[in-house]
Amino acid sequence: MSKYIFVTGGVVSSVGKGITVASIGTILKSRQIAVSVQKLDPYLNVDPGTMSPYQHGEVFVTQDGAETDLDLGNYERFIDINLTTESSVTSGQIYSAVIAKERRGDFLGGTIQVVPHVTTEIKERFRQLAQKSKAEVVIIEVGGTVGDIEGQPFLEAIRQMRNDVGRDNVLYVHVTLLPYLNSTQEIKTKPTQHSVNELRRIGIQPDIIVCRSDYPIPEGIRNKISLFCDVDREAVIPLPTVSTIYEVPLVLEEEGLGQLIVDKLGLDPRQPDLSQWQELVNLIKTPREPVNIALVGKYVELKDAYFSVREALHHAALYHNKDINFTWVPSEALEADGSDSLLSSAQGIIIPGGFGVRGIEGMIKAASYARNNEIPYLGLCMGMHVMVIEFARYVLGSAKPNSTEFDASTPYPVIDLLPGQKDKENKGGTMRLGNYPCQLIDGSCAASAYGQSLVHERHRHRYEFNNQFRAQLEKAGMVYSGLSPDGKLVELCELANHPWMVSCQFHAEFGSRPSHPHPLFREFIGKAKDVLREGAQPPLPLSP
Numbered sequence: 001m002s003k004y005i006f007v008t009g010g011v012v013s014s015v016g017k018g019i020t021v022a023s024i025g026t027i028l029k030s031r032q033i034a035v036s037v038q039k040l041d042p043y044l045n046v047d048p049g050t051m052s053p054y055q056h057g058e059v060f061v062t063q064d065g066a067e068t069d070l071d072l073g074n075y076e077r078f079i080d081i082n083l084t085t086e087s088s089v090t091s092g093q094i095y096s097a098v099i100a101k102e103r104r105g106d107f108l109g110g111t112i113q114v115v116p117h118v119t120t121e122i123k124e125r126f127r128q129l130a131q132k133s134k135a136e137v138v139i140i141e142v143g144g145t146v147g148d149i150e151g152q153p154f155l156e157a158i159r160q161m162r163n164d165v166g167r168d169n170v171l172y173v174h175v176t177l178l179p180y181l182n183s184t185q186e187i188k189t190k191p192t193q194h195s196v197n198e199l200r201r202i203g204i205q206p207d208i209i210v211c212r213s214d215y216p217i218p219e220g221i222r223n224k225i226s227l228f229c230d231v232d233r234e235a236v237i238p239l240p241t242v243s244t245i246y247e248v249p250l251v252l253e254e255e256g257l258g259q260l261i262v263d264k265l266g267l268d269p270r271q272p273d274l275s276q277w278q279e280l281v282n283l284i285k286t287p288r289e290p291v292n293i294a295l296v297g298k299y300v301e302l303k304d305a306y307f308s309v310r311e312a313l314h315h316a317a318l319y320h321n322k323d324i325n326f327t328w329v330p331s332e333a334l335e336a337d338g339s340d341s342l343l344s345s346a347q348g349i350i351i352p353g354g355f356g357v358r359g360i361e362g363m364i365k366a367a368s369y370a371r372n373n374e375i376p377y378l379g380l381c382m383g384m385h386v387m388v389i390e391f392a393r394y395v396l397g398s399a400k401p402n403s404t405e406f407d408a409s410t411p412y413p414v415i416d417l418l419p420g421q422k423d424k425e426n427k428g429g430t431m432r433l434g435n436y437p438c439q440l441i442d443g444s445c446a447a448s449a450y451g452q453s454l455v456h457e458r459h460r461h462r463y464e465f466n467n468q469f470r471a472q473l474e475k476a477g478m479v480y481s482g483l484s485p486d487g488k489l490v491e492l493c494e495l496a497n498h499p500w501m502v503s504c505q506f507h508a509e510f511g512s513r514p515s516h517p518h519p520l521f522r523e524f525i526g527k528a529k530d531v532l533r534e535g536a537q538p539p540l541p542l543s544p
């Protein structure tokens, strides 16, 4: 039977609860303990698929096609596992399921209530993941902070679990913030005491408190939290802000969290091996030469909107012993005259995914700039649509080619809906989602990056390359370097007369891991690092 670790948040959100959960996974996995992870999101959306990236950052997609919170991306990257639909639970899903059962008559005669019906449905999701993943330890993150109205049923469900599966099989970890007061130059524990009180009020006594802080946490503060919150002194784990998120597992291990969890859950004591992780962090902390990458997108004000893209670029740069120097270019800004200067230092241009027409013309300009100046270009999903539109405009000598997403009446719909998508009325969950196979074409940049002929990559889009234009663009130098196995869908395209201009219809970023960067990102940075831009000096030959 699986054991459960429930992680709640206190005081404020955005203190790194997700990274803490991912890191607990890393330190348990480093002891060969099989783990799985689940995120409980209290909002009423069924999934974040229809939400703007400005709301919760990027939408992460699992291999089996669930649209999920970006925390799942961190779980996958830190623990190096592929999660499934069962790892993402929202209040919207829970209530839909309960109401569907009620309509079907499953509860005939009964009054449907939050306790027990909603909480039972929630607990069922815990068990489903435990059964499917066969994990020894299932780590469950409760989104939001303790006290949120929407989070109450989740907290009640995790409280009940201690009775349901036995005290020795459940652990409660509370992640809080210790604010620092500049005026008195001290760290305060009161908000933590309040949030622990709030937890206790609903019957949960935390076993471990992870204390986030921007400053080192003195012993006295640890003792105070231990006393007031009634947790063991060694179960108050300080987690000061570190320079890279990848250092968090090392800090938590150093503070004894791994051993504490093993002891408290009665797991087999095994030595942790975090040596690879340590090497990774050492590498990240070593100063490296930067590669200038311009990321041209419509949500660049919120970096979390491109979380996985940013991480994938970092992984690829590490592989080449380089760092990334990002220029975040709002695509709309490129629409103004003379805006090319925004790209003048870019050694590589990346256009990530997105929806809607805003900023599209700026992205098309960026693609045109990359093509004309032979700057390495990586297009991801919408970035591929942009590359195809730009090339078609150039080949056809017309400004009219477009995607029907942006111009429904274009005479040259080079990107269009497939018949199957045209009659869909609902927006949620109706895209091409999750893993699809892609056959690579020998001799292409993409095939040489992957070094294999069949790959599976994660999708999230409605629009596709329109095959009516295949031959015409091919004649002008577009190479269809990856196709669906039946040959009908263009999954990857690139330009023959360009050093490296490659785009994929899928989201390559979701498959990247710190220790094995995604092949397309790896090659993109490999090419970009050798590009010389304005003001750059070629490396001096070594004197004899």
Ligand code: GLN
Binding pocket: 352, 353, 354, 355, 356, 380, 381, 382, 383, 405, 460, 461, 462, 463, 464
């Ligand atoms: N808006 C485009 C589509 O729906 C691209 C989506 C994306 O970039 N994820 O097809």
